[in-house]
Amino acid sequence: MNNSDSAHTSGPSATSDGAAAAVLAFHETTKVYPGRRTPAVSDLTLEVPAGKICVVIGPSGSGKTTAMQMVNRLITMTSGDVTIDGRSIGDLDETELRRGIGYVFQQIGLFPHMTTEDNIGTVPRLLGWKKERIRARAKELLDLVGLDPDDDLRRYPAEFSGGQRQRIGVARAMAADQPLMLMDEPFGAVDPLARDRLQDDFLRLHKEVPKTVVFVTHDIDEAIKMGHRIAILRDGELVQYDTPDNILAEPANDFVADFVGADRGLKRLNVWRLSDLELDSPPDEPGGPTATANTSLRDALSLMLVEGKERLVVVDEEGRPTGTVALEAITRLIGPDERAAAR
Amino acid sequence: MMPAGAPAAPIAQGPVIPHFERASDCIRENGQFCFSWFVDNFDRVFVPRLVEHIWLTALAVGIGFILAFSAALLAHTVDRFETPFAIFAAFLYTIPSLAFFQLMVPITGLTVTSAEIALVSYTLLILFRNTLTGLREVPEDARLAARAMGLTKGQVLRRVELPLALPAIMAGIRIATVTTISLATVAAFIGVGGLGQPIFNAIQSGFKTQFVAAGLLAVALALVADALLVLLQRLLAPWMRARRA
Amino acid sequence: MKTFENAIEFLFDNTGLIWDKTVEHVWLSLASLAVAVVIAIPLGVWLGHRHRGSFIAINVSNVGRALPSLAVISIGLGLLGVGFTNVLVALVILAAPVMLTNAYVAVDQVDQDAVRAARAMGMTALQVLWRVELPLALPLIFAGIRTAAVYVVATAPLAALAGGGGLGDIIVNQPTYGPEGVVAGSLAIAALAFATEGVFALLQYAVTPRPLRRRTKESLLEPKVETAAA
Numbered sequence: 001m002n003n004s005d006s007a008h009t010s011g012p013s014a015t016s017d018g019a020a021a022a023v024l025a026f027h028e029t030t031k032v033y034p035g036r037r038t039p040a041v042s043d044l045t046l047e048v049p050a051g052k053i054c055v056v057i058g059p060s061g062s063g064k065t066t067a068m069q070m071v072n073r074l075i076t077m078t079s080g081d082v083t084i085d086g087r088s089i090g091d092l093d094e095t096e097l098r099r100g101i102g103y104v105f106q107q108i109g110l111f112p113h114m115t116t117e118d119n120i121g122t123v124p125r126l127l128g129w130k131k132e133r134i135r136a137r138a139k140e141l142l143d144l145v146g147l148d149p150d151d152d153l154r155r156y157p158a159e160f161s162g163g164q165r166q167r168i169g170v171a172r173a174m175a176a177d178q179p180l181m182l183m184d185e186p187f188g189a190v191d192p193l194a195r196d197r198l199q200d201d202f203l204r205l206h207k208e209v210p211k212t213v214v215f216v217t218h219d220i221d222e223a224i225k226m227g228h229r230i231a232i233l234r235d236g237e238l239v240q241y242d243t244p245d246n247i248l249a250e251p252a253n254d255f256v257a258d259f260v261g262a263d264r265g266l267k268r269l270n271v272w273r274l275s276d277l278e279l280d281s282p283p284d285e286p287g288g289p290t291a292t293a294n295t296s297l298r299d300a301l302s303l304m305l306v307e308g309k310e311r312l313v314v315v316d317e318e319g320r321p322t323g324t325v326a327l328e329a330i331t332r333l334i335g336p337d338e339r340a341a342a343r
Numbered sequence: 344m345m346p347a348g349a350p351a352a353p354i355a356q357g358p359v360i361p362h363f364e365r366a367s368d369c370i371r372e373n374g375q376f377c378f379s380w381f382v383d384n385f386d387r388v389f390v391p392r393l394v395e396h397i398w399l400t401a402l403a404v405g406i407g408f409i410l411a412f413s414a415a416l417l418a419h420t421v422d423r424f425e426t427p428f429a430i431f432a433a434f435l436y437t438i439p440s441l442a443f444f445q446l447m448v449p450i451t452g453l454t455v456t457s458a459e460i461a462l463v464s465y466t467l468l469i470l471f472r473n474t475l476t477g478l479r480e481v482p483e484d485a486r487l488a489a490r491a492m493g494l495t496k497g498q499v500l501r502r503v504e505l506p507l508a509l510p511a512i513m514a515g516i517r518i519a520t521v522t523t524i525s526l527a528t529v530a531a532f533i534g535v536g537g538l539g540q541p542i543f544n545a546i547q548s549g550f551k552t553q554f555v556a557a558g559l560l561a562v563a564l565a566l567v568a569d570a571l572l573v574l575l576q577r578l579l580a581p582w583m584r585a586r587r588a
Numbered sequence: 589m590k591t592f593e594n595a596i597e598f599l600f601d602n603t604g605l606i607w608d609k610t611v612e613h614v615w616l617s618l619a620s621l622a623v624a625v626v627i628a629i630p631l632g633v634w635l636g637h638r639h640r641g642s643f644i645a646i647n648v649s650n651v652g653r654a655l656p657s658l659a660v661i662s663i664g665l666g667l668l669g670v671g672f673t674n675v676l677v678a679l680v681i682l683a684a685p686v687m688l689t690n691a692y693v694a695v696d697q698v699d700q701d702a703v704r705a706a707r708a709m710g711m712t713a714l715q716v717l718w719r720v721e722l723p724l725a726l727p728l729i730f731a732g733i734r735t736a737a738v739y740v741v742a743t744a745p746l747a748a749l750a751g752g753g754g755l756g757d758i759i760v761n762q763p764t765y766g767p768e769g770v771v772a773g774s775l776a777i778a779a780l781a782f783a784t785e786g787v788f789a790l791l792q793y794a795v796t797p798r799p800l801r802r803r804t805k806e807s808l809l810e811p812k813v814e815t816a817a818a
Binding site for chain 3: 439
């Protein structure tokens, strides 16, 4: 059984030199608003490994946005600390701190009076980069987020669709190659199809340029898809912090079990792929349903049920069989005993 | 009926009765608007006044802008400053122009200063209101993004808020300019020149073409100035016309 | 400063004259305003109700603002000669644009949900106008009238140059009334302008439907100065 980061195949994690991504840690971080009895965030303690995406999720009022906004000091914490690579965020000057953190939020906040190039170049310009370097960087990022590096450079935000503007927002947040990114429901304002594409593209991008990301959402499916780690908050408290698969397999309590949904077993199947399984030997006769190795187990299960078969042939890109999978192997994975074997 | 405050000796702006021998029928009968006379005398009678008028307007709008803009920036930072200044500017704005000019005479004399004090006062309300409103209507998400990215307060103001407030500010400048051009005609009453001078003189002498011509010129000046300012705004705010492809 | 003291004296010594001139002035202003209201308001309301002619309705005030009042009076003088009629026409031309634009915008921008609901309830177009649109539009229409009123009162002194009478007669007649008279007349006209502003502000408050009054309170403090269309 492969490691639990299977939704994100291991690429160059670029954390070897530590420069591209930072370790973010909350130390009993608390926020109490004056006049309120219960804290908005209470004693939050967790660590996000360098280069990983940590999704913070919870119902409304759970304190997820508050927690995130304490990192770049948009909100001042009442007690506790937040460290980046071991350094307290209180040590740095506010504006200096923020220049080292990329920030994306739902309304994006692109500057309507600036071209794409100028928008993306905002922080680099603050840091004193030269004009040519900024332009090259803007082009590079536009390409990375799936826009046209030549045509779209000089356009104004009003000329783009909502989805495109979100991409520019992400590019802008990465412009100075900040080691940490905060994203507050960044894909919430677009239609589901566009959101899907944005999520896929961001994951692809993250594989190439792994940064430490804190990603706030209220959508459990998005959390499972995007997160290396998920932090579930409720009424300001951390309820569970683990990989998506572990949370789905072993929810810490009834609240989590409810929150992830009664179909958590099936959701787990989304996390794994056929390539994560040990395949049985290729079939003797041809025939039967086929699927490629990167098909999710959920889709594989669906295929077998639809065809009424208990075995599936796994093929490579050319269609040549590389092995088979039994229905039983899949259902066993999400059953009770497999958990013991896998860890 | 004499314009009060006009110097006792008549200013030779133009002949009260043009050269009688060479005058056309139109002039002799004091028609509404004798085009040939207008063309012949444009340089001598109207151009100097036009220049004076432009100068009076530019000075008033310029000074008024500096004052009102500073006040608006202050009100943007310190909320409580807004109402006192607005009331003050509204007070000045309500004083009828002719009265304002005349009330300045005992204090600062029959000078450009008197005229300018009044003209500047009239620009304050609109420039202040528009600048402040423009700053306030900057989209909140752009402001948040700017803060979160690490711009200092001054940088947010200079790079985000002011550029986005520009259309409203320009609208204010347009209104102020057009209004000032109109009011500056009355300033001639205290002898500071401008297009009002030929009007007053001609009303005194009854020479129709002159005051009709001066009046039309003042209107034309206002329209041209407005158009130029619209062009300026398009230049300074190119993003306002961007639209989805 | 001596002039100001003398001016105050002048006011007290010549109350009869000041009073007569003020009455003339108010009469001229009211007449012009009334004519302008009759011309501009119905037209503006009708255009706004039909949501037509927005370009003209909005830009007429831009053009109107560009007209130097003195120029209009002097051109009118050229065309119509000296006298009350000329001045009346000039003042109407100056007052109408603002009121037209305000009336148009006021009715055009009435909450369309309310209008739609009224229509759905079975009101005729005229009933919708009378019972829904006008009451809601009244404050803004009134703001336009108020702006025009103050503008007319403030511009009428220029009318003295064209034989219009009023307080302007004193201001333009330094040889007769002396510098103290001129200053006295100026003070009187300024006071009249403030009084007009005040009276109309109260009227505007009175015609605002009660639920909308709180919002209107702040805006009542200042004369309405419209922002130009971009």
